[in-house]
Amino acid sequence: xxxxxxxxxIGVVSPLGIGHQDFWQNLVSGNSGIAPMECLDLSxxxxxxxxxxxxxxTEEFLGRKGLKYLNKGxxxxxxSVKMALDDANLEIDEDLSNQxxxxxxxxxxxxxxxxxxxxxxxxxxxxELSPMQSYDVALNSSINYASVVFKLKNFARTIxxxxxxxxxxxxxxxxxxQNGKTNVIxxxxxxxxxxxxxxxFYMRKMLAGxxxxxxxxxxxFDKRRSGFIMSEGSYVFVLESHDYAVSRGARIYGxxxxxxxxxxxxxxxDMGKRVExxxxxxxxxxxxxxxxxxxxxxxxxxGNSGKxxxxxxxxxxxxxxxxxxxxxxxxxxxxxLGESYGASGAAQTASALLSIxxxxxxxxxxxxxxxxxxxxxxxxxxxxxEVNTVLxxxxxxxxxxxCLIVKKYE
Amino acid sequence: MPRVVVTGLGLVISNGxxxxxxxxxxxxxxxxxxxxxxxxxxxxxxxxxxxVKDFKLDTVFENETTANTIHKYTYTAAREALKxxxxxxxxxxxxxxxxxxxxTLAGELPPFEYLxxxxxxxxxxxxxxxxxxxxxxSSITTLLSEDFGFEGPNMVSLNACSSGxxxxxxxxxxxxxxxxxxxxxxxxxxxxxxxxxxxHNLKALAPEKCQPFDKDRKGLVIGEGAGIMVMETLDxxxxxxxxxxxxxxxxxxxxxxxxxxxxxxxxxxxIKAITNALSMARVSxxxxxxxxxxxxxxxxxxxxxxxxxxxxxxxRAKEIPVSSxxxxxxxxxxxxxxxxxxxxxxxxxxxxxxxTIHYKTPDPQCDLDYVPNEGRELKVNCVxxxxxxxxxxxxxxxxxxx
Numbered sequence: 001x002x003x004x005x006x007x008x009x010i011g012v013v014s015p016l017g018i019g020h021q022d023f024w025q026n027l028v029s030g031n032s033g034i035a036p037m038e039c040l041d042l043s044x045x046x047x048x049x050x051x052x053x054x055x056x057x058t059e060e061f062l063g064r065k066g067l068k069y070l071n072k073g074x075x076x077x078x079x080s081v082k083m084a085l086d087d088a089n090l091e092i093d094e095d096l097s098n099q100x101x102x103x104x105x106x107x108x109x110x111x112x113x114x115x116x117x118x119x120x121x122x123x124x125x126x127x128e129l130s131p132m133q134s135y136d137v138a139l140n141s142s143i144n145y146a147s148v149v150f151k152l153k154n155f156a157r158t159i160x161x162x163x164x165x166x167x168x169x170x171x172x173x174x175x176x177x178q179n180g181k182t183n184v185i186x187x188x189x190x191x192x193x194x195x196x197x198x199x200x201f202y203m204r205k206m207l208a209g210x211x212x213x214x215x216x217x218x219x220x221f222d223k224r225r226s227g228f229i230m231s232e233g234s235y236v237f238v239l240e241s242h243d244y245a246v247s248r249g250a251r252i253y254g255x256x257x258x259x260x261x262x263x264x265x266x267x268x269x270d271m272g273k274r275v276e277x278x279x280x281x282x283x284x285x286x287x288x289x290x291x292x293x294x295x296x297x298x299x300x301x302x303g304n305s306g307k308x309x310x311x312x313x314x315x316x317x318x319x320x321x322x323x324x325x326x327x328x329x330x331x332x333x334x335x336x337l338g339e340s341y342g343a344s345g346a347a348q349t350a351s352a353l354l355s356i357x358x359x360x361x362x363x364x365x366x367x368x369x370x371x372x373x374x375x376x377x378x379x380x381x382x383x384x385x386e387v388n389t390v391l392x393x394x395x396x397x398x399x400x401x402x403c404l405i406v407k408k409y410e
Numbered sequence: 411m412p413r414v415v416v417t418g419l420g421l422v423i424s425n426g427x428x429x430x431x432x433x434x435x436x437x438x439x440x441x442x443x444x445x446x447x448x449x450x451x452x453x454x455x456x457x458x459x460x461x462v463k464d465f466k467l468d469t470v471f472e473n474e475t476t477a478n479t480i481h482k483y484t485y486t487a488a489r490e491a492l493k494x495x496x497x498x499x500x501x502x503x504x505x506x507x508x509x510x511x512x513x514t515l516a517g518e519l520p521p522f523e524y525l526x527x528x529x530x531x532x533x534x535x536x537x538x539x540x541x542x543x544x545x546x547x548s549s550i551t552t553l554l555s556e557d558f559g560f561e562g563p564n565m566v567s568l569n570a571c572s573s574g575x576x577x578x579x580x581x582x583x584x585x586x587x588x589x590x591x592x593x594x595x596x597x598x599x600x601x602x603x604x605x606x607x608x609x610h611n612l613k614a615l616a617p618e619k620c621q622p623f624d625k626d627r628k629g630l631v632i633g634e635g636a637g638i639m640v641m642e643t644l645d646x647x648x649x650x651x652x653x654x655x656x657x658x659x660x661x662x663x664x665x666x667x668x669x670x671x672x673x674x675x676x677x678x679x680x681i682k683a684i685t686n687a688l689s690m691a692r693v694s695x696x697x698x699x700x701x702x703x704x705x706x707x708x709x710x711x712x713x714x715x716x717x718x719x720x721x722x723x724x725x726r727a728k729e730i731p732v733s734s735x736x737x738x739x740x741x742x743x744x745x746x747x748x749x750x751x752x753x754x755x756x757x758x759x760x761x762x763x764x765x766t767i768h769y770k771t772p773d774p775q776c777d778l779d780y781v782p783n784e785g786r787e788l789k790v791n792c793v794x795x796x797x798x799x800x801x802x803x804x805x806x807x808x809x810x811x812x
Contacts (some may be wrong), residue, residue, distance in 0.1 A: 022422070044534075097667065098682070107546050111566055114516070116534065118523055118604040124532040126607045127454050134608040135670060139517065139568045144801030147665045155663035156803050157576055158568040162548035168565055172580065175587060195533055196545070203542035261563035262506050263555045277561065280506060324739070398552045400564065 001187060004257070005177040006409055008250040009088025009238035010350055011080035011188075015051035015231055016337055019083060024354045025360040026381050032336045034229050040195055047207040049216040050193055050233035051338035062149065069135050071113045073192040074142040077104065078232035081146045081186055088250060089239035090184070092151050099182055101154035102147050103173045104236075105166030105189040107157060107342030109139035112194030142190055154182055160342065163302075163396035165189060166235070167345030167404055168192075171259030173239050183244040188236035189346035197341065201230060206397075208305060218339075219366035220303030220332035221310050221374040228304040231338030235346035237353075253353045258405035259288025266399045271312065278316035278401045282391060285403035293321055295389050296328060296405075298361060300348045302393040303332030304339040309397055314374035331379040335365045345394040345404065352390040352406040359386050388393070414585045415812055417652040418495025418640035418754045420487030420596075423739045424460035424633055428490060433756050435738070436764040437785040442739045443619055443631050448477075448520065449527070449603045456615045459601055460633030460740030467684035471553075475521045475540055481553050483636035484512055484598040488554055490571060495640040496652055497592065500559050509562035509590045510551045511581045513573025517547035517566075520600045550598060560592050571704075571741070572797035573597055574637065574748025575805035576795075581641055581659040582807075587654035591646040596638035597748030605743065606632055612671065614708055620741070622705035622734035622766050623712050623780045625773035630706045633740025637749030655755040656793075656809040659693060662686025667800020671712055677718035683804035684722045686795065691808040695723050698730060698793045700763050702750045703780075704796040705734025706741050716776045717794065731788065732780035737767040747797035747805065754793040755807045762787050 012019055015033030016026040026033070037050035053076065058067060061079035070078070081102070085092065092100060114137045120129055138144065140158040147156040159169045166189025173187035191197070201207050207227045209216035214226030245252055262284060264277030286293060299317065303310050318325045333351045338346050355361055361383040368380075392404040418521060424442025426432035435442075439528050446459040467482050488771045492498050500508060522545065526536035543549060551564040567577040574597030581593035609615050609632060616629040631720035637778045647654060664686065666679035673680070688695070704715055720727040735753055742749055757763050762785060 078759055101663070101665070106568070107548060111517070111545075111547075114519065114604055115522060115526075115533065117608070118519075118526065118536075118602075119530070119533045121607050122523075122527055123801060126455055127610065129607065129611055131611045131613075134611060137604075137608065138570055138800060139515070140570060140803075141670065141801065144570075144670055144803065146668050147801065147803075148670060151667045153665050153667040154684075154802070155805075156665040157580075157663075159565045159580075160547040161565040162546055162552070165548070165565075167538075168563070169719045172583075175583060179583070179587065181583075196537075199534060199537040200542045200545050203537055227592065263552070263561045263564055265556050265561070266552065267556055284506075320706070396548075396552075398546075399555060400548070400552065402563075 002178040003180055004242035004255055005174050005239050005252045006245050006255050007237045007241050007353055008240050008245050009084040011084030011236040012350055013053055013076045013080045013093045014057055014233040015053055018056050020350060027333060027336060027351060028360050030336060030363045030365045033360040034338055036323060039193060045202060047216060049229050052193060053233055069132060071110055071136045072134055073110050073190055074145045077142040078146055078149060078294045080234040080236040081150055084236045084238050090238055091264060096152040097153045099154055100152050100184040101182055102143055102152045102186040103169050104143045105159045105169030105342050107160050107162050107165045108190055108197060110137055110141050112196040115196055144237060146246040152186060161400050162398050163170050164345060164394045164400040164402040165339060165342030166404040167394035168261060170349055170404060174256045174259050177239060183241045185239045186236060187239050188298045189343035190234040191232055191341045193230055193232040197230060217366055218305045218335050220305045220335050220364055221371060221378050222367050223369040223371040225305040225307060225310060225402040228259055228306055228339035231340040233340050233343055235343060235350045252409040255357045255407050256404060256410050257407050258285045260284030260288050263399045264401055274312045275315045278312055278395055279320045281401035281403050282320055285405055289405040296391045297388050298390045299328060299330040299350045300390050300392045301330050301332045302395040304334045309395060311373055313393060313395060314376055317376060325376055327377055329361055329379045329383060330376050331361050331364045333362060348392045349404060349406060352392055355390060356408050357388045359384060360383055411586050411590060413644040414582055414641055414658045415644050415647050416639050416641055416655045416658060416755050416791060417647050418491040419755060420490030420638040421752055422462055422483045422487045423635040423749060424462050425738055427465060436461060436735055437762060439765050439767045439783060441767060448601060456610055456617050458618060458631060460631055462635055477521060477524060480514060480518055480550055480598040480600055484550060484554060484638060485557055487638040488594055491559060491638040491640050497640060505559055505561040507562055507591040508560040509584060510554050510560050510564040510594045511567060511577035512550050513567040513577040513744045513748055514547060514550060514599055515570050515573055516602045516605050518544045519602035519604055523603050549798055569803050570801060571743050571799035572747055572803050572805045573744035574746060575797045575807055578751055578807055579805055582658055582661060585615060585641060585643050592642045595641055596636060597745035598636040599634050599743045599745040601632050601634045619768050620707040620737050621768040622707040622737050623776040624769050625771040628706045629708050631740040633742040635749060636741050636745055638753040639752055654812045656758045657812045658811045659808045660687055660690030661805060661807040662690060662805045664804045668802050671800050672810040673714045673798060677714040679804045680715060680718035680798050681721050683806040684718060687806040687808050692794040693792055693808055695726055698794050699756055700790045700793045701730055701732040702754050702793055703732050703734040704798045705736055707736060713775045716778055727778055731763055731781045733764055733766045734776050735764050750795050754795045757790045757793055758809060758811050761789050
């Protein structure tokens with residue numbers, strides 16, 4: 001018999017605010033976090049908009065000690081873990097320390113600091129660089145840092161699977177709880193805007209406005225969409241086995257109950273295959289949760305405003321949900337939040353849990369010109385609705401399709 | 411719960427390409443260390459590494475450099491492992507139940523380094539289309555999924571020097587849950603100048619050679635390569651009459667939660683990883699007859715690992731042979747524990763264990779049987795394979811004769 005996994009704490013560092021309260025308030029109000037990027041010099045490039053984290057006072061969460069050695073992603077993750085632990089009212093004593101693991105999805109981790117370090121290496125005498133300069137440059141060093149600071153001694157694992165990284169991390173954490181491996185896991189995702197992240201998307205012409213193809217606006221499922229807006233942040237959850245959470249009297253946001261992942265391929269995959277595999281991922285996830293398609297009350301879409309990816313998702317939803325695809329509400333947080341790459345599945349999970357808690361669906365802003373090929377029930381204005389079961393889609397054009405189910409705790 | 415077995419192996423390491431060559435080299439104590447060739451080391455105090463030699467690939471990949479890549483190493487080792495297991499052609503199977511998990515520490519960093527070295531003034535010069543496509547670590551598994559037609563879950567494990575064992579542990583869980591039938595798992599690594607500098611400036615690199623557990627050990631030698639295994643449920647393997655190397659009985663994870671780079675001085679995390687692995691595998695102390703050590707050759711690791719082994723196995727610790735193949739192939743970082751897992755399976759299959767070479771002077775603080783300098787014929791039923799990464803990220807796994 002599988003154990004139930006529930007979420008008892010949420011920590012958010014996002015372009016829409018620090019802490020899940022601000023994040024949610026801006027998300028449901030349709031306030032966009034997207035603006036010209038300040039952390040990068042993009043004078044030579046045509047795509048300039050991004051969704052940056054602003055106003056994070058790291059000291060408030062991590063204290064002052066050693067702060068100057070920490071990189072942006074490490075500060076994001078460390079702060080959000082602290083918020084999630086506080087939110088869950090979970091004190092990591094010695095006993096709990098040995099039981100608690102951390103499992104984070106991040107596509108690039110601290111890669112940009114690794115390459116900054118290399119940039120120093122090629123411009124200076126490498127053997128004279130201080131070892132402290134390489135203190136926080138391992139791809140997984142933000143996770144190592146969190147494990148050291150919060151004494152998470154059960155295990156520390158970082159999963160990188162592109163756009164589905166944090167979806168896969170939360171899915172993995174769900175399974176470890178279900179199978180009774182442990183009672184408490186800090187799970188989620190982190191990604192940071194960097195020149196590296198920008199270049200890999202820019203070169204591949206995935207950003208909104210690339211090639212003069214349209215305006216630099218995130219408009220998921222809208223006919224005028226031309227690409228995504230890059231984003232950053234960290235979204236972390238305290239995931240506990242149901243019995244453990246109840247035994248300590250924890251407040252429960254909701255249950256994570258299903259996960260599925262299917263690879264669609266890229267080089268040799270046509271539209272038909274991509275749609276089929278995205279559908280299979282949703283189906284596997286719904287099956288895994290012991291539910292049927294009819295049980296899904298809300299779809300928290302991958303919809304990142306990508307020309308091809310939104311179309312694939314819309315077609316896959318239509319095929320799987322049939323007639324219901326016209327009724328079931330669908331929204332994308334990426335209209336205001338942007339595409340936070342390896343962290344986006346975790347951002348969507350935060351939104352799904354807060355939809356359930358508050359009975360609200362955040363709007364997909366900028367949805368104005370309907371695309372006849374994406375004729376779904378896109379929620380364009382904030383919607384009051386009791387939400388019981390949310391399907392979260394996380395799709396990557398490189399091939400990975402992963403989904404999660406989040407449901408109301410009853 | 412389903413049992414999980416290993417049915418195919420593949421290796422690309424500095425002292426041999428292909429399982430047969432590599433095994434012969436390891437058993438003969440062949441050192442893969444040589445002058446480092448892929449970048450200029452004149453500004454460093456150390457000039458040696460364990461690079462893969464004479465590597466050729468008969469396949470051309472789109473958008474990839476002529477330089478060696480993790481994709482090329484893992485592709486080569488994976489192709490060997492799949493052929494070995496009889497799964498070169500997977501078209502008749504439900505391929506959504508075939509997944510991939512690969513560990514790496516640095517990913518495909520050298521192609522970026524190569525470009526930026528030529529035009530160092532602007533970091534953006536390190537990116538071209540090839541780099542943009544392969545730079546996200548996930549390209550390693552998505553490319554392999556495409557190459558071999560796998561359509562199930564895939565992920566890259568970014569867990570520094572225990573990345574390979576994390577990937578194997580993740581795959582074992584998926585197989586035990588019944589979500590997949592076959593997992594292609596392992597690790598791959600190159601030698602980025604970035605990581606070389608990182609270890610160099612931490613004074614972790616040995617100038618000449620890697621001497622694990624020797625009193626005069628001076629650090630690790632950086633290495634590269636790939637180790638890949640085909641893992642599947644026993645049911646699936648039996649139905650297709652697959653040749654079985656060993657059974658993967660379990661893993662144990664832990665995290666020191668102690669320091670970003672130094673291991674816990676008393677090996678608390680290592681002890682926990684080993685204990686957890688024994689417990690999940692339902693294997694007793696008496697059953698373990700070979701330990702494939704993490705054995706990096708750094709002063710701290712080798713003392714810590716010895717302490718941890720003694721603490722878990724008590725008096726029996728001195729009877730169990732413990733060897734480190736890092737003495738021959740260097741520290742292949744994210745690939746290391748995967749390569750060592752392949753070698754653990756070979757030890758069981760071939761009834762022999764590779765030596766720890768360059769072992770001359772015993773260290774009173776490292777007083778176990780390290781299989782010095784000569785490989786040993788030995789009936790091996792049960793192997794414990796340790797990996798202890800920077801940041802105190804530990805994963806130990808246990809293979810048993812099937």
